[in-house]
Amino acid sequence: MSSSVIARTRFSVLDRSRTREGHPPSAALRDTVALAREAEALGYHRFWVSEHHGVPGVAGSAPTVLAAAVASATRTIRVGTGGVMLPNHRPLVVAEQFGVLEALFPGRIDMGLGRSVGFTDGVRRALGRDKGDAEDFAAQLGELLDWFRGGSPTGVHARPSEGLTVPPFVLAMGEGAGIAARAGLPMVIGDLRDREKLLRGIDRYRSLFRPSPWAAEPYVMISGTIAVAGTEADARRLLVPEAWSAAYSRTRGTFPPLAPAEAVEARTMTAKERGFYEAGLAGHIAGTGDRVAHELETVLKETGAEEVLVTTSSFDRPALLDSWRRLAALFAPGR
Numbered sequence: 014m015s016s017s018v019i020a021r022t023r024f025s026v027l028d029r030s031r032t033r034e035g036h037p038p039s040a041a042l043r044d045t046v047a048l049a050r051e052a053e054a055l056g057y058h059r060f061w062v063s064e065h066h067g068v069p070g071v072a073g074s075a076p077t078v079l080a081a082a083v084a085s086a087t088r089t090i091r092v093g094t095g096g097v098m099l100p101n102h103r104p105l106v107v108a109e110q111f112g113v114l115e116a117l118f119p120g121r122i123d124m125g126l127g128r129s130v131g132f133t134d135g136v137r138r139a140l141g142r143d144k145g146d147a148e149d150f151a152a153q154l155g156e157l158l159d160w161f162r163g164g165s166p167t168g169v170h171a172r173p174s175e176g177l178t179v180p181p182f183v184l185a186m187g188e189g190a191g192i193a194a195r196a197g198l199p200m201v202i203g204d205l206r207d208r209e210k211l212l213r214g215i216d217r218y219r220s221l222f223r224p225s226p227w228a229a230e231p232y233v234m235i236s237g238t239i240a241v242a243g244t245e246a247d248a249r250r251l252l253v254p255e256a257w258s259a260a261y262s263r264t265r266g267t268f269p270p271l272a273p274a275e276a277v278e279a280r281t282m283t284a285k286e287r288g289f290y291e292a293g294l295a296g297h298i299a300g301t302g303d304r305v306a307h308e309l310e311t312v313l314k315e316t317g318a319e320e321v322l323v324t325t326s327s328f329d330r331p332a333l334l335d336s337w338r339r340l341a342a343l344f345a346p347g348r
Contacts, residue, residue: 018313023320024344025059026052027095030073031326032270038072049083051334053090056345061095061125070258070268077110084118093123096184099153100128105171108160112174127184151192181227190218197225201322205237205312206296215316236322240299241339248299250274251336254328256293263289271328306343
């Protein structure tokens with residue numbers, strides 16, 4: 014069952030190329046490309062990939078390279094990044110990479126940008142960065158956008174980026190909402206589990222928004238995990254691998270590959286692990302189609318969001334694909 018508010022909302026995919034126990038990282042990357050083809054056929058608006066460095070559970074370390082593979086394998090769906098972590102890179106190089114993508118796939122490329130730096134001290138050292146680099150995000154963002162408009166004080170021009178239009182989006186965590194608003198850019202904000210924080214961020218963004226050449230008015234994309242299945246229990250099982258991966262990372266300091274739900278459920282967990290695990294299962298939009306439609310309608314009315322970026326990962330690929338299909342049936346019935 015669809016509703017008018019769901020039907021007029023765009024739905025998009027962020028796939029983080031999560032690795033799975035017993036499968037090499039290359040399989041996760043091929044799974045990402047295969048999912049992009051499915052997402053296009055199902056009517057999703059965008060397909061984005063992520064940037065992680067030195068994380069055992071994530072194969073996606075080079076998002077613009079992976080975006081090129083996704084764009085090559087698809088025809089119409091918009092393709093981009095969720096996101097390129099700008100403090101990890103020189104803005105000129107980021108502009109050049111997106112310029113190449115836009116030149117090859119005109120009118121289909123999005124530039125989703127985040128302000129995080131490496132996940133650990135070791136990764137930050139390897140990247141030649143430190144935590145303080147995130148504080149320069151607003152200036153880095155301005156420099157990046159300037160490369161598309163032409164030139165710099167150094168007399169250098171970004172080729173082939175100059176003169177091209179690649180829509181920028183800011184991944185808003187904490188200060189990101191204010192930065193996106195002052196720059197006049199669309200904002201991606203999560204997650205759906207902390208509704209009060211989500212609404213505060215959106216209100217801040219809308220109140221501070223300044224129109225720009227990139228966006229005449231605020232544009233809000235909310236992001237989070239959504240799982241749809243034939244039963245409540247099956248939808249919950251889709252959440253289990255990621256919930257355990259999060260619990261593992263909170264107690265051991267690194268994200269592992271996703272494990273099968275049945276292996277996780279058979280584990281003997283410490284009280285601390287169990288607490289993080291149960292917290293990881295809570296608050297997502299998950300259930301049967303009717304329940305998910307009801308919850309989506311509620312959150313869309315609360316937030317006024319124009320778009321939903323769905324970030325669901327799981328071990329069971331057929332069940333995960335079924336979830337994407339069931340969700341698509343809510344916003345594009347009969348497609």
